[in-house]
Amino acid sequence: MSTILFSHPACLNHDTGWGHPESADRLRAVMRALEAEDFHYLERAEAPQATREQLIRVHDADYVDWVMSKTGLVGHNKYHMDSDTVMCPDTGDAALYAAGAVVAAIDTVLTGGAYSAFCAVRPPGHHAEPDQAMGFCFFNNVAVGAEHARVAHGLKRVAVVDFDVHHGNGTQAMFEKNPDLFYASTHQAPLYPGTGAAGETGCAHNIVNAPLPPGADGPAFRKCFEEHIFPALEAFKPELILVSAGFDGHALDPLANMRLSEQDYRWITQELARMARKMCRAGLVSTLEGGYDLYALSSSVAAHVATLMIN
Numbered sequence: 001m002s003t004i005l006f007s008h009p010a011c012l013n014h015d016t017g018w019g020h021p022e023s024a025d026r027l028r029a030v031m032r033a034l035e036a037e038d039f040h041y042l043e044r045a046e047a048p049q050a051t052r053e054q055l056i057r058v059h060d061a062d063y064v065d066w067v068m069s070k071t072g073l074v075g076h077n078k079y080h081m082d083s084d085t086v087m088c089p090d091t092g093d094a095a096l097y098a099a100g101a102v103v104a105a106i107d108t109v110l111t112g113g114a115y116s117a118f119c120a121v122r123p124p125g126h127h128a129e130p131d132q133a134m135g136f137c138f139f140n141n142v143a144v145g146a147e148h149a150r151v152a153h154g155l156k157r158v159a160v161v162d163f164d165v166h167h168g169n170g171t172q173a174m175f176e177k178n179p180d181l182f183y184a185s186t187h188q189a190p191l192y193p194g195t196g197a198a199g200e201t202g203c204a205h206n207i208v209n210a211p212l213p214p215g216a217d218g219p220a221f222r223k224c225f226e227e228h229i230f231p232a233l234e235a236f237k238p239e240l241i242l243v244s245a246g247f248d249g250h251a252l253d254p255l256a257n258m259r260l261s262e263q264d265y266r267w268i269t270q271e272l273a274r275m276a277r278k279m280c281r282a283g284l285v286s287t288l289e290g291g292y293d294l295y296a297l298s299s300s301v302a303a304h305v306a307t308l309m310i311n
Helices: 009-014 022-033 061-069 091-110 141-155 169-175 218-236 262-279 294-310
Strands: 003-005 043-046 116-119 158-163 181-188 207-212 239-247 285-288
Touching: 003 091, 003 294, 009 022, 022 116, 022 141, 022 294, 061 091, 091 116, 091 141, 091 285, 116 294, 141 169, 141 239, 141 285, 158 169, 158 218, 169 181, 169 207, 169 218, 181 218, 207 218, 218 262, 239 262, 262 294, 285 294
Parallel strands: 003 043, 003 116, 116 285, 158 181, 158 239, 181 207, 239 285
Antiparallel strands: none
16 A cells, blocks of 8 residues: 655745754755655645644644734744744744644545555644643644544544654643553653653553663664563554654764664664554554754655655
8 A cells, every 4th residue: 555745835934044953954855855766656745734623632722823823923033932943924834734734644544545644744743732832843743633533533542653862742741641642752861851751651651751861873772662662552552653753863963862874764664564554453644853964864754754655
């Protein structure tokens, strides 16, 4: 069965300013990589915007309305929601398309239109909390998608696996009190945002954090999954696996200190696809999170998507 790519040109219009690591060049590099001959048979679709109803399943309504009230109104000056998280007049629309891509990807996979999907979008989402933007993130794209799968498709148990080098504090905050939602993360610690200790386990051991020290390499990354995350994921028995796919654990990435390679991302993609095929009624839906060296990001995404296409 096929793999489908969701994106939207509006995601390029989110302007974070000169020198900001989360720039539109990230998405341009990814899309160029996915234009290679190896991706000739990759299906492509334009993402819709997420609706307010979809967003307020995981975000406070007042917060959603406040973010959208800034769309088109911040003028020529950037609006800093914190020291790292910057809005421009087009940010709100970009964030709606980023969340909407995950929703549409889930619809496509769960109705048999494709076996797996990758959402090439920005801004990223896993740091966004119910009532707060942070860490370059405005809406929690993967959490919006998880609740959409439950509400619109009748799924009960949805899992998110996050291999970004930074802990997805926002996703954990949205999942930790619901035993039917599972969140697992391997990430560098200590590192921003300072959450994700192994002792943070949620209301029903539905949160699994496997922090790694600076300098951790591929074998350590794989061991974390094999010893901690995979057994917990199998025990949870998800009906759908979503992936927060951050590639900033790569050895070349400037914002962290891990030493992963494209081979490691190929391995984790293959293993998660295998588990989805074994346990779930549908394949994987993956969405872009971090990754800030353009070469490492584009080559790692290419490895990730190519592996989705053959699994």
